[in-house]
Amino acid sequence: xxxxxxxxxxxxxxxxxxxxxxxxxxxxxxxxxxxxxxxxxxxxxxxxxxxxxxxxxxxxxxxxxxxxxxxxxxxxxxxxxxxxxxxxxxxxxxxxxxxxxxxxxxxxxxxxxxxxxxxxxxxxxxxxxxxxxxxxxxxxxxxxxxxxxxxxxxxxxxxxxxxxxxxxxxxxxxxxxxxxxxxxxxxxxxxxxxxxxxxxxxxxxxxxxxxxxxxxxxxx
Ligand code: ADP
Ligand code: ADP
Ligand code: ZN
Numbered sequence: 001x002x003x004x005x006x007x008x009x010x011x012x013x014x015x016x017x018x019x020x021x022x023x024x025x026x027x028x029x030x031x032x033x034x035x036x037x038x039x040x041x042x043x044x045x046x047x048x049x050x051x052x053x054x055x056x057x058x059x060x061x062x063x064x065x066x067x068x069x070x071x072x073x074x075x076x077x078x079x080x081x082x083x084x085x086x087x088x089x090x091x092x093x094x095x096x097x098x099x100x101x102x103x104x105x106x107x108x109x110x111x112x113x114x115x116x117x118x119x120x121x122x123x124x125x126x127x128x129x130x131x132x133x134x135x136x137x138x139x140x141x142x143x144x145x146x147x148x149x150x151x152x153x154x155x156x157x158x159x160x161x162x163x164x165x166x167x168x169x170x171x172x173x174x175x176x177x178x179x180x181x182x183x184x185x186x187x188x189x190x191x192x193x194x195x196x197x198x199x200x201x202x203x204x205x206x207x208x209x210x211x212x213x214x215x216x217x218x219x220x
Contacts, residue, residue, distance in 0.1 A: 001026055001080040001213070002105065004087070004096075006184065007113035008176040009169065010123035011198045012205060015136045016113070017084040019206050023217040026080035029071055031064055031088075033134065036161075053163055056171030058088055058179055065095040072099070080108075088180045093187070110187040111212060113198030113205065117173055124164050131157035142202065 001024055005013045014030060021028040035053060038046035045067070049059045068086055071077065087093040100106050115123075126139035132155035137144050144151050148158055163172065187193040196208045203219040210217035 001108050002100070003080070003082040003213070004107060004110040004187075005082060005084050005113065006110060006180075006187075007198060008115060008117070008120055008180075009172045010120040010127070011113040011115045012123075012202065013084045013113060014129075014134075015142075015202060016205060016209055017082045018135065019217050019220060020082050020209060020213070022220070023210070024080070024082075024213065024215055026082050027076050028084055029068070029077075029081050029086065030084040031067065031086040032084075034067055034071070035059060054168070056163055056168040056175060058175050061089055061091045061095070064088070064092055065099075068092075068096065069099055087183055088175075090182050090186055093183045107192055109194065109212060110192045111209060112184060112193060112195045114195055115198040119199060120173065121166065121169055124169050125166060127164055128158055128160045130155050131159040 003020065003026070005017055005020075007013050014028075014032075017028040017030065020026065035045070035049045039050045039053070040046070045063055048063065052059050064086060068083075072081060083096075087096050097106070123138065123141075126141070127136065128139070129136045130150035130153060133150060133153040135150055135152040136142075144158075149156055150158070163169075184193065194212050196205060196212070198205060200208070206217050206219045
């Protein structure tokens with residue numbers, strides 16, 4: 001199955017993608033995570049992306065399209081994937097369609113998580129994650145059971161993203177509304193778009209996604 005999860009920063013894409021990854025045996029492809037890994041490794045892409053990400057702007061389409069094209073050609077994507085954070089522009093969406101068409105396939109589902117801007121700021125400022133396994137937590141809505149310890153893997157490597165600061169969040173929301181939101185009508189016209197109320201409780205969102213995907217997705 002090939003799925004795109006769409007939504008503004010903080011909508012819950014990463015949280016839900018992790019659950020779907022396990023339940024459907026597809027791989028989560030987070031372009032944000034790939035870019036952060038490139039920055040940490042100091043690759044050419046990382047060097048080009050670092051300042052752009054810190055400013056809350058979008059990294060160029062050519063970098064992202066090449067990155068995803070290479071990634072989905074890898075063997076672990078054979079069973080399908082869930083894209084989290086890509087596409088983020090109409091040009092990326094068109095390139096993805098062309099890429100899949102070239103392989104004789106297409107997207108099965110594009111799901112938008114709809115969340116109000118006001119809620120996003122609170123979600124992003126309380127977000128932290130496990131540096132070892134990527135599990136996502138929140139100071140108020142989803143704290144780890146033991147403080148500073150990941151529920152999923154037991155690691156004590158807790159990370160907070162440098163771009164999860166209030167001033168950068170405003171720039172990221174602007175980039176979403178200006179550059180990413182136009183892909184919603186693009187997919188709606190293709191008849192593949194479904195919208196889920198992302199303001200609902202995390203487990204309710206998971207249930208709604210499972211219904212769309214025709215599969216039970218455990219809330220873990
Ligand atoms: P969020 O969790 O807020 O949705 P991500 O982790 O997906 O954020 O992305 C973090 C940053 O990485 C973005 O603000 C942007 O600078 C860059 N980025 C990630 N994916 C893309 C993309 N598809 N196109 C352009 N830039 C991207
Ligand atoms: P995205 O990948 O779209 O940026 P995340 O999955 O990282 O979003 O979620 C952002 C923050 O909001 C995290 O701290 C997460 O624990 C929290 N969160 C996710 N979904 C919900 C929800 N439905 N209700 C409340 N908080 C949520
Ligand atoms: Zn962990």
